Amino acid sequence: MQWLVCLGLSFIKSILSLIFHVLQVFHDSITTFFTNQRQRHPKTPKNKKKVVVIGGSFAGLSAIHKLNHYSDELEVTLVDCRDWFEYIPGILRAFVDASYASNIVRKRSTTTTTESFVQGIAKQIERNNIIVSPTIGYNGNIHGSRRRTKAKENGSDGNEPETITLPYDYLVVATGSKHKHPTITPSIGSTTAENYKDRLRAFENEEQRIRSAKSIIILGGGPVGVELAAEISCHFPSKAVTIIQRSDRLLPSFPNETGIYVEQWFRQRNVCVLLNTTLSSHNERQCITTSGDVYTADVVYVCFGMKPNSDFMVANMNKTTAATNDDTSNNSDNDITQKNSIVDPNGFILVKDTFEIKENCTEEKNIDGTVTSANSIFVVGDVASHSSNEMKQAYYAEAHGHVVAKNILAMARASSSTTNKNNFFLESYPEIFTHDKSNEMPLVYTVSLGRYDGSLGFNGFVLNGPIASLLKWIIEYTKVMQMEGKAVGEYIWWIGDTVTLWMSRNILPPPSSTYQTKN
Ligand SMILES: Cc1cc2nc3c(=O)[nH]c(=O)nc-3n(C[C@H](O)[C@H](O)[C@H](O)COP(=O)(O)OP(=O)(O)OC[C@H]3O[C@@H](n4cnc5c(N)ncnc54)[C@H](O)[C@@H]3O)c2cc1C
Structure with missing residues (x-):
């Protein structure tokens, strides 16, 4: 029976992927035809507004894809340290079968006709510029940017950029979050985080590690821990897998029907599920609980404790605060992050319902109800702290990206207008989707x-x-x-x-x- 289900699902998947592929080829041929027609009547270039998006994953890409529809009015640049992107919810399968990564990890195209791409780490945000430290080997040139090149004596040929200063009219911060395990989230600055081939190699190493382990402990029974344990126990049924979970059930963020089904599924496969177990310490080979029990294994995965990638914004803030406390140092008027209030206690950046950063945002309501806002910095996706307190999910991150694209377009159009510069309407989240402020996103x-x-x-x-x-x-x-x-x-x-x-x-x-x- 089990093999019949597997065979049936594999067959349906093959048919569906063929249909999706044929539809895409059909669409591409039609658009190529119409694009050729249109190119005979090119539009006159306008004074475009510059939009810089930091972070090209769910939130950033969803904003970019929407903004690209208005390439006559906006010039979009993506900054990301990775020359690849991936469908994160699928990566845990690549831990046990590295070849699966080719389905979900993609190298970014550098020849896109829409947005420009700067491969580097965003280091600092100023009022109208962002400072990027480009990754080694990146040598692109973005219109309007300034480069400070490395000194020749540092082993550089003097042509390699040390920093790139990118001007922006509107900035979208979509830098997401990081998990503790380096294969779940490659550390920023490591080659795995920069290079597509190294990213694929990281999955191969992980598969090897799991293959050679006899026992594996998963710390955390949330979605990441549960999916990783399930992949391991399906792919390598003989391994001893233990899940250690603090609360009284797996997946406490989801309804009971899911938690109970998952727990039974694990018990049928002899996966050891330890509930109500709190850790006092852990390392790569063992963990100790608060009641003094010691568990050891060949591999320990930490699947809890997600943190925001907001350090570079907070670093600006600390620099400014330090400068304020020290009369002799130079306080930069350009730094936009002036107070502790830009982040919540967990380091997520506080945003308004429009996804403008809360800090430094002056807003006035006009007589007709439209809003005039002085902010040009938006924060979306996992890194944003929105009042809805929603879970950190790709679905919500993409929804944020849509809202921000609409708001940037509204602001850009108003500021280009000769008469109604301060007259624009900004969409609010989640109201734009739920149609009622008191409702929640699904x-x-x-x-x-x-x-x-x-x-x-x-x-x-x-x-x-x-x-x-x-x-x-x-x-x-x-x-x-x-x-x-x-x-x-x-x-x-x-x-x-x-x-x-x-x-x-x-x-x-x-x-x-x-x-x-x-x-
Ligand atoms: C294993 C796992 C499984 C998941 N499963 C699901 C699921 O089934 N469904 C679901 O909805 N959600 C799931 N999630 C959550 C989901 O992946 C996140 O909510 C989503 O990735 C958030 O998207 P984001 O665009 O905000 O940020 P991220 O995806 O974290 O991307 C941030 C981007 O910013 C870049 N970046 C960061 N800092 C800098 C910097 N200083 N300079 C330049 N670039 C920078 C990074 O390189 C990265 O490309 C899962 C998460 C994990 C880890």
């Missing part, structure tokens, strides 16, 4: 249990079993297409998001806010 999730099982949730509704895993695969396949900027992915998700939001508003509203808490 709770949508899929948890995979290996390749052929899983649990899917939509608001209060839960679907467990092989169909959930098939839906997760469809989401993954089409999301990768969308992240690549392929039209079929864009269309499918335009329909998918519209239907999801409509159902959430009209048929199956979100459950009480108990699930909608931060990890």
Whole structure:
């Protein structure tokens, strides 16, 4: 029976991937034809507004794809230290089967006709510029940017840029978050974080590590810990896998039906699940609980404790604060991050409902209800701290990107107008999707249990079993297409998001806010 389900799912996946591929080829041929027609009547170039997006993952890419529709009015530049992007919810399968990474990790295109790409680490934000430290080997040239080159005596030929100063009219900070394990989130500054081939190699090393281990401990029974344990126990059933979880059930952020199904699934596969177990310390080979029990294994994975990538904004802030306290030092008037209030206690950057950074934002309501705002810095995705306190999920990160793209366009159009410079309307989150400020965004999730099982949730509704895993695969396949900027992915998700939001508003509203808490 089990093999029949596997065979059936594999067959459906092959048929669907063929259909998606054919649709994309069909779309590409039609657009090539019409693009050729249009190029005979090129539009006159305008004085475009400069938009810089830091971070090219779910939030950043969703904003960029929307902004690219207005390339006549906006000049978009992406800054990211990685020359690749990936569909993060799928990476745990590549831990046990490194060849799977080719389905979900993509090298960024440097020949895109839309946005420009600067490969480097954002170091500092000033009022109208951002300072980027380019990765070794990056030698691109962005219109309007300034470069400070390395001194010749430092072993450099004097042509390599040390920093690049990028001017912006609007800035989108989409730098996301990091997990403790370096293969889950490669550390910024490491070659794995920069280079596509090194990223693929990291999965090969991880697979090797798991292969040669007899026992594995997973610390944390949230979605990351559960999916990793499931991949290991499916792929290597003979390994001794233990999950250690602080609370009284797995996946406490999701409804009970999912948590119970997952727990039973593990118990049937002899995975040891230790609930109500709090850690006092842990290292690469062992962990000690508060009750003094010691657990050892060949490999220990830490699957909890996510942190925001906001250090570079906070570093500016500390520099400025230090300068204020020291009369002899030079305080830079340009630094935008002046007070501690830019981040919440966990380091996430505080934003308004429009995703403008809360700090330094002066806002006035006009008589007709429109808002005049002086801010040109937006923060979206995992790194943002929004009052909804929602979970850190790719679905929400993309939704933020949509809102910001709309708001930037509204601001840019108003500022280019000769008459109504201060007259524009900014969209608010989640109101733009829920149509009512008091409503929440839908709770949508899929948890995979290996390749052929899983649990899917939509608001209060839960679907467990092989169909959930098939839906997760469809989401993954089409999301990768969308992240690549392929039209079929864009269309499918335009329909998918519209239907999801409509159902959430009209048929199956979100459950009480108990699930909608931060990890
Ligand atoms: C293992 C795992 C499984 C998950 N599964 C799911 C799931 O099933 N469903 C779901 O909805 N969510 C899931 N999530 C959460 C989801 O991946 C995140 O919510 C999402 O990635 C957030 O997107 P983001 O664009 O805000 O940031 P990120 O995806 O974290 O991307 C940030 C980007 O910014 C770049 N960057 C950071 N700092 C700098 C800097 N200083 N200079 C230049 N570039 C910088 C990084 O290189 C990166 O490209 C999962 C997360 C993990 C780790």
